[in-house]
Amino acid sequence: MTEEFMRVAATSEIQADKMKMVHYKGQVICLANIMGKYYAIRNTCTHMGGPLAQGKLEGHVVECPWHGSRFDLTTGEVKKGPAQTPEPVFEVKIEGTSILIRPK
Numbered sequence: 001m002t003e004e005f006m007r008v009a010a011t012s013e014i015q016a017d018k019m020k021m022v023h024y025k026g027q028v029i030c031l032a033n034i035m036g037k038y039y040a041i042r043n044t045c046t047h048m049g050g051p052l053a054q055g056k057l058e059g060h061v062v063e064c065p066w067h068g069s070r071f072d073l074t075t076g077e078v079k080k081g082p083a084q085t086p087e088p089v090f091e092v093k094i095e096g097t098s099i100l101i102r103p104k
């Protein structure tokens with residue numbers, strides 16, 4: 001079943017090449033603005049739960065602040081361990097100045 005889109009932030013809340021932690025139905029999400037395009041993956045690192053939105057953003061890759069795992073924000077894929085498991089990815093839609101997401 002496809003889940004519904006929910007508004008999680010305003011576009012003005014995330015500057016270019018920055019990330020923000022948002023919530024979708026009890027899940028914590030890392031929302032990123034990469035050169036004006038928005039991407040969302042789960043915020044909780046699949047290694048030991050580090051908060052990805054507090055990590056470093058490099059291009060479309062986020063580095064976990066705890067042990068340096070790297071995830072591709074466009075696919076959720078692990079680019080560098082110690083994490084082994086990809087992050088769930090969310091679909092992002094912009095409506096006016098609102099950012100909406102839903103699980104992919």
Ligand code: FES
Binds near residue numbers: 065081
């Ligand atoms: S918790 Fe993210 S790399 Fe360990």
